[in-house]
Amino acid sequence: MPIRLELPPSLKDLFTETARAERGGRAAAGMFVCSGDPTVTEICASAGLDYLLIDAEHAPLGLETVQAQLRAAAGHGAVPVVRLPGLDEVLVKQYLDLGAQSLVVPMVNSAADAEAAVRAVHYPPRGVRGVGSALARSARWNRVPDYLERAADLLTLVVQVESAAAVAAAARIAAVDGVDGVFVGPSDLAASMGLLGRQTHPDVVAAVKDVIAAVRRTGKFVGVNAFVPDQAQDYLDAGADFVNVGADVALLARGTEALADAWCAPAEPGAAPRGSY
Template sequence: MWVCSGSPLIAELCAGSGLDWLLVDAEHSPNGLESILAQLQAVNGYPVEVLVRPPVNDTVLIKQYLDLGVQNLLVPMVNSVQEAEAAVAATRYPPHGVRGVGSALARASRWNRVPGYLARASETVSVTVQIESTAAVEAVKEILAVDGVDGIFLGPSDLAASMGVLGQQEHPKVRAAVEHCLAAAKTAGKPAGVNAFNPATARSYLAAGAAFVLVGADVAILARGSEALAAAFTKPSDGETPASY
């Protein structure tokens, strides 16, 4: 599920829920370096995988995330082979990439307490890139072939917008594009994930080969749950607007 609140307490609640994985999001959520660090610390030790999504495919920002101890990156808006290669390069030290060297100052190496960290750092990092435009769908086979791209993740919302059907994640041509990419990933031998809050759609994508699915979000659960309480126990004061407290 998505972890979007920016709260370490909420992240820890979600980490202990029994879910397989969490996505700490900084693209559409109020997460900065300090709150991401606090959430990584809060969920450490729980039996859950954690991905972190930066707001942009940026070399400097990715360096900072890795130094914090982020090990699984979900890089948004990767539309081409060149952009996929740039994401990978940002996670590798020279000569294999462009990651800046600061391990003595970084939680990732436990401040140089991890023996041989610089030589082995790339082994501790996974790079999943987001396919969420028509250009990315067209280039998905080539993106999957990029050395260092460990998997792809489909974003039906932005894909729908790119296809001219904004807000229609269930549109047949959006679903067809998602399934095309799932098939391409299977052929490439790499995992593919997708966002699907509709349970029936999530199960359909799992049946079509998705290896992992986002099926909810902390803020959405709180919003819908609190609305349900309001609907059950309060009377609207003006039309459909509930009374405030």
């Protein structure tokens, strides 16, 4: 008797009316995982977040590493999402085949870029994705019934708006058929606006909010990266559907700095040595 499996939800499933109601109407929240360590991914996936964004763009993560993290995250509640290194048909095919159901494609600057991303994630005749489901984890080696016919419904495509040109084209990008959602990257956006490292500059914040409004008008979901809590809340108040509020490596960096400040800074004159009684 053949084994029949079903795949878990993808990112777009967090934004159905039912899912929103189960969260009490709140937006979804998640974080980057960049370390490449499956144990770290498992810890983060089981912490109660809505999703994890596995970053193959800025972190040194290859196919095998990402697949290990997808396996580590499986069954722990948080939806795993993979950000690709770039828009490349071969990479899209490979990351989909290894089991990534939710993709973020960075540096999408126009509707034409978004259309290319849609083609990359779909099988012919709609797209150009190569067919290898019998060999791949995506279809659990042909144990997911009718995977080829259902793949479009099982996947989520998010395009990343992170340049001044993309902000101007945000409504056209979001309106592309096959784009499920938009993710705004304030850091690269700030750089493209001549404000490198100043992602909380009022002009950058205004541009992000313009994108949120434009995407929401198309009926697609939209999120933004914002590690500063007040900034994250401001974007949620502006209508963002999800917010990326941290990263494993950033949490480790700040946590170890706090330990060093507490235990390795020079003692005040006359103070008892740390650890003494």
